[in-house]
Amino acid sequence: MTRNRCRLLVPLAGLLLSLLCGTARADDAAEQPAPDLGTMDLEQLTNLKVEKVYGVSKFEQVVTEAPASVTVVTSDEIRHYGWRTLADVLKATRGFFVTYDRNYSYIGTRGFNRPGDYNTRVLLLLDGHQINDVIYESAAIGTEFILDLALVDRIEIIRGPSSSLYGAGAFFGVINVISKSGKQLDGVEAAGSFGSQKSGSGRLTFGKAFNGGEFLVSGSRYVSRGDDRLFYPEFNDPATNNGMADNMDRDRNYSLFASGHLHDFTLTGALVSRDKRIPTASFGTIFDDPRTKSTDRRSFLDLKYDKAFEGTSVTARLFYDEYRFIGDFAYERGIDDPPFYPATYVNRDDHLARWWGAEAQASRQVLPRLQLTGGARFRDNFQLELPNVDLVPGGRSVENDHSDLFWALFGQAELRILDELILNAGVRYDHYETFGGATSPRLALIYTPVEGTVFKLIYGKAFRAPNAYELYYNDVFNGYATSPSLRPETVRTYEAIWEQYYGDVVRTSASLFYNKIDNLISYEDVSATQVAFANMERVKALGGEFEVEGQWNSGFSARASYSFVSARNDVTDQRLDYSPRHLAKLNVTAPLYRKKLFAGIELQGVSRRDFTHNDAQVAAGGYAVANATLYSTALLPGLETSVSVYNLLDRRIVDPATTDHVQNVIPQDGRTYRLQASYRF
Amino acid sequence: MPTIFNMTRRLILGVLTASLVLSGPRPLGAEGAQEYQVKGAMVYNMAKYIEWPAGAFASNGAPLMICSMGRGPFAAALEPYRGKTVLGHPVLVRHLQVGEELGECHLLVVSGVEKRYLAGVLDMARRRSVLTVGDLPDFARQGGIIGLVEQEGRVRFEINMKAAHQSRFKISSQLLKLARIIKEGDS
Numbered sequence: 001m002t003r004n005r006c007r008l009l010v011p012l013a014g015l016l017l018s019l020l021c022g023t024a025r026a027d028d029a030a031e032q033p034a035p036d037l038g039t040m041d042l043e044q045l046t047n048l049k050v051e052k053v054y055g056v057s058k059f060e061q062v063v064t065e066a067p068a069s070v071t072v073v074t075s076d077e078i079r080h081y082g083w084r085t086l087a088d089v090l091k092a093t094r095g096f097f098v099t100y101d102r103n104y105s106y107i108g109t110r111g112f113n114r115p116g117d118y119n120t121r122v123l124l125l126l127d128g129h130q131i132n133d134v135i136y137e138s139a140a141i142g143t144e145f146i147l148d149l150a151l152v153d154r155i156e157i158i159r160g161p162s163s164s165l166y167g168a169g170a171f172f173g174v175i176n177v178i179s180k181s182g183k184q185l186d187g188v189e190a191a192g193s194f195g196s197q198k199s200g201s202g203r204l205t206f207g208k209a210f211n212g213g214e215f216l217v218s219g220s221r222y223v224s225r226g227d228d229r230l231f232y233p234e235f236n237d238p239a240t241n242n243g244m245a246d247n248m249d250r251d252r253n254y255s256l257f258a259s260g261h262l263h264d265f266t267l268t269g270a271l272v273s274r275d276k277r278i279p280t281a282s283f284g285t286i287f288d289d290p291r292t293k294s295t296d297r298r299s300f301l302d303l304k305y306d307k308a309f310e311g312t313s314v315t316a317r318l319f320y321d322e323y324r325f326i327g328d329f330a331y332e333r334g335i336d337d338p339p340f341y342p343a344t345y346v347n348r349d350d351h352l353a354r355w356w357g358a359e360a361q362a363s364r365q366v367l368p369r370l371q372l373t374g375g376a377r378f379r380d381n382f383q384l385e386l387p388n389v390d391l392v393p394g395g396r397s398v399e400n401d402h403s404d405l406f407w408a409l410f411g412q413a414e415l416r417i418l419d420e421l422i423l424n425a426g427v428r429y430d431h432y433e434t435f436g437g438a439t440s441p442r443l444a445l446i447y448t449p450v451e452g453t454v455f456k457l458i459y460g461k462a463f464r465a466p467n468a469y470e471l472y473y474n475d476v477f478n479g480y481a482t483s484p485s486l487r488p489e490t491v492r493t494y495e496a497i498w499e500q501y502y503g504d505v506v507r508t509s510a511s512l513f514y515n516k517i518d519n520l521i522s523y524e525d526v527s528a529t530q531v532a533f534a535n536m537e538r539v540k541a542l543g544g545e546f547e548v549e550g551q552w553n554s555g556f557s558a559r560a561s562y563s564f565v566s567a568r569n570d571v572t573d574q575r576l577d578y579s580p581r582h583l584a585k586l587n588v589t590a591p592l593y594r595k596k597l598f599a600g601i602e603l604q605g606v607s608r609r610d611f612t613h614n615d616a617q618v619a620a621g622g623y624a625v626a627n628a629t630l631y632s633t634a635l636l637p638g639l640e641t642s643v644s645v646y647n648l649l650d651r652r653i654v655d656p657a658t659t660d661h662v663q664n665v666i667p668q669d670g671r672t673y674r675l676q677a678s679y680r681f
Numbered sequence: 682m683p684t685i686f687n688m689t690r691r692l693i694l695g696v697l698t699a700s701l702v703l704s705g706p707r708p709l710g711a712e713g714a715q716e717y718q719v720k721g722a723m724v725y726n727m728a729k730y731i732e733w734p735a736g737a738f739a740s741n742g743a744p745l746m747i748c749s750m751g752r753g754p755f756a757a758a759l760e761p762y763r764g765k766t767v768l769g770h771p772v773l774v775r776h777l778q779v780g781e782e783l784g785e786c787h788l789l790v791v792s793g794v795e796k797r798y799l800a801g802v803l804d805m806a807r808r809r810s811v812l813t814v815g816d817l818p819d820f821a822r823q824g825g826i827i828g829l830v831e832q833e834g835r836v837r838f839e840i841n842m843k844a845a846h847q848s849r850f851k852i853s854s855q856l857l858k859l860a861r862i863i864k865e866g867d868s
Contacts, residue, residue: 037718037719037721037722038722038725038761038762038765040722040726041726042723042726042727042730042855042856042859043859045719045722045723045726045836046723046835046836046837046838046859047835048719048835048836049834049835050715050716050719050831050834050835050836065795212864308799308800308803308823308824309800309824310804311800311801311803311804311805312800313796313797313799313800363797363800364800364801365780365798365800365801365802365804365805368780368781368782368805369780371780371797371798371801373797416778416779416780419778419781553715
């Protein structure tokens with residue numbers, strides 16, 4: 001099996017290399033002497049068509065002096081690799097992997113991945129606005145993400161604990177998605193796609209700049225039938241349709257996004273609604289019953305003020321957010337259920353959260369070598385409802401209403417001790433009604449001995465507050481013992497980073513980290529029928545990451561990374577569940593014709609993930625997967641087209657399942673394709 | 682699993698080798714002039730259309746100090762103009778770190794500087810009547826005097842008149858007619 005895999009991939013490597021050599025030759029032939037710019041006048045210079053240097057715009061972002069290891073993903077990469085969701089982006093990012101249970105996608109980073117915890121330990125931001133909701137704290141990275149990926153200008157992925165600036169949730173890192181502006185679009189854009197699994201999407205976007213401002217409005221719709229003949233051998237019985245989940249993988253969403261800015265004010269509104277059938281019969285639901293599904297609806301309004309005056313830059317924000325989750329679970333009437341119940345019925349989580357808040361931040365260079373940043377944040381979670389009801393007249397129901405307040409203060413000092421040496425020190429205090437306060441410090445030394453060489457030494461402590469779901473959730477079966485006295489989880493990180501730039505073309509990055517996590521919140525069986533969340537686990541993880549990345553003027557770019565993590569559960573002294581030791585990635589974009597036709601090829605390798613499933617030790621096997629995209633702007637001016645093939649070699653890939661599933665592992669999609677086109681008027 | 686990782690290692694090695702072949706010093710691309718060479722030429726050229734406040738130069742033949750700040754290729758793109766003259770002033774070129782004093786700078790090129798430093802840098806330049814030119818997004822809107830922006834594959838000017846007046850610069854109409862005039866707070 002493994003041998004076979006290897007044989008198939010070697011020709012692919014050959015293809016990559018020949019692409020590489022091909023582009024190099026094409027460029028050499030085309031070289032011509034540059035015009036003598038020094039003798040031109042200004043008017044001539046402004047009329048000169050210039051060639052953008054690819055590397056620079058990306059490398060010169062916050063990357064070098066940030067007290068963290070940062071990856072910036074651009075909209076070009078999203079197009080060239082045919083990425084459909086944030087999950088696709090993270091799969092290609094150094095040190096990240098993603099687990100999918102055919103309902104939600106779960107982020108794995110630094111050896112840590114808990115399918116079923118809704119990504120509570122990564123902070124997800126859209127234009128600086130927090131997307132994690134206040135019930136589950138979920139960072140939605142699948143089709144339930146709030147922004148169509150076509151509207152993304154860039155994504156900054158900041159590794160390591162960043163609680164000192166961003167507060168709770170920035171436990172393993174921050175993903176900041178930055179949207180395109182109306183000025184960038186300047187017109188109408190219509191886009192559509194179709195692909196395997198009867199998937200289709202459409203989008204209409206309008207953007208405009210005017211004197212003193214700009215705005216952008218966009219609407220998207222996505223429909224997919226999914227894999228409509230999923231087979232689960234665990235249910236291979238005539239009573240459960242022989243294990244076939246017929247038309248149970250349906251995934252549909254719509255999203256709206258509007259953003260405008262006038263002078264110093266930016267107003268943004270966004271909405272997404274997704275509903276997904278759950279084909280895996282998780283949580284003991286009836287197999288192959290289309291009533292079992294989840295609906296996520298997330299929306300917000302955000303007013304931002306951004307101004308620099310007299311050497312001080314100020315940002316302030318006022319926001320209003322909503323999150324609604326409807327989880328429908330179809331059950332057969334059991335012996336504990338009321339006798340008047342029908343033979344089958346639906347149990348529903350109908351959760352609603354509404355919150356508003358404000359924050360302000362100012363940054364000032366107080367001395368030539370000292371930059372200070374300080375700020376405050378306030379949030380009022382005025383409505384937190386987590387009821388669970390049986391959709392049966394006169395049926396059982398559990399009301400569960402809460403509200404709480406939260407505030408935080410933070411400060412950061414950046415002292416340039418020497419021209420080559422920066423000390424970055426930050427601290428933040430967060431206050432929660434539920435458990436009290438938490439202090440998060442971060443210290444970093446950033447040393448640049450010569451231009452192009454950067455060393456960073458970082459110590460950081462971060463925390464994650466127990467969320468409303470962990471504190472309060474219970475259902476009509478009384479399956480959860482609520483745990484109002486949960487304490488926050490903490491992580492301490494020690495990290496050393498070496499970044500090396502070779503001209504503006506090639507960059508390498510190497511890092512070593514050690515994470516120590518305490519008071520990790522996990523499920524615990526308190527009786528045969530009840531579980532409770534408790535602070536019970538300790539984890540230690542030691543790992544390293546290496547990446548090399550290059551971007552050439554020809555339009556050719558490549559990135560390869562390898563990460564290693566050894567993560568141990570300190571309580572059981574076993575390897576941490578769901579944690580792959582090795583991750584390897586390769587992404588290559590080759591311009592095939594005049595920067596108008598690109599081939600994007602990616603390879604991802606994830607090693608075996610061991611875990612305990614219903615008291616048995618099992619594993620999801622390691623895999624390597626290849627995806628390929630052809631992207632073209634050559635057909636017509638304004639027309640962009642692409643064709644992508646995912647899981648090119650049709651490998652069988654499985655992800656681990658939580659104990660909420662009968663299955664040990666959840667099979668992933670085989671080979672699928674997508675065609676996409678967008679036209680700008 | 683070892684086989685897969687052997688395969689991956691082989692691929693990575695392959696790409697690394699290819700990268701090394703490609704990463705040698707490469708001449709300019711052919712389709713157009715390189716972005717930063719054009720920007721460097723623009724900075725040199727535009728100095729001819731600026732009148733510095735009285736007393737900025739000790740004498741008619743005193744040197745014009747062009748300083749650059751931040752990462753990236755802008756600093757290198759100014760080097761060819763070292764020793765050339767602008768209206769009788771020989772050009773000097775210097776690179777500064779963020780936070781360093783502006784000293785004798787007449788013109789400061791800001792590029793590849795983190796946004797949060799910008800307010801401080803511009804404030805310092807304003808107090809010393811240093812002409813600021815930058816290619817950060819919205820540079821002129823943020824209080825810089827001349828912003829270089831990309832428009833349809835060409836480099837264009839944005840000029841913040843209020844910032845120019847505050848630092849007592851006079852900008853010739855020949856330069857103004859090529860530029861887009863920006864008020865602070867505009868997009």
